[in-house]
Amino acid sequence: MNVDVEFHAVIEFAVDEVASCAGDPTKAPEWYANIHSVKWRTTPLVKFGSQMDFEAVFLDRRLSYTYEVVDFEPPCRLPCAPRTNHPPWRPPTPGSRLTAAPA
Template sequence: MHSVEWKTPKPIMLGSRIAFKAKFLGRELAYEYEVIEYIPGKKLVMKTAHGPFPMETIYTWNAIDENQTRMTLRNSGNPTGFNKVLSLFMRSMMRGANIKDLKKIKSILEK
């Protein structure tokens, strides 16, 4: 992810819109998410409002113990902006991009 821009006032709530720019497979992608479900500390669901392909992202958080939390991330969508051959590899490529982003988030949070 290269940049993030809030399109609505903070803090995050239902209806919040956030614009992202990212580089994926050598292409710059710009897309805007809208928050469609939010349970603080438990669940965040965002769906693309504008972008190269429809996508939904779900984050969930579960306490492991008093010092650790497990975060899960699930993306689903239909990559219409890519050719059919490339679409076959999208799942593994998205997984790699997500892992990279999650490692970055983890390092920031653990500082």
């Protein structure tokens, strides 16, 4: 079964503030309820080529997957494989729009 999920949110904070949380994979369990842990495969620094393992539960199934940073334009763009076509964050005024969608 394939499941495609797309998420949009307007967050009432500046781009730099949103990026400091959402752009740090280590903080994913704080804002994404399904993600239980993140472990770095590389040095824990977000840059091109960084890799991290995610452990999550979705629809009562345990998921383990690895993301790799495939582009990095702080603070507005952090696409990770296998989702390589994330649009950049384009903040409305006021706030920041965060999009997470499948490629």
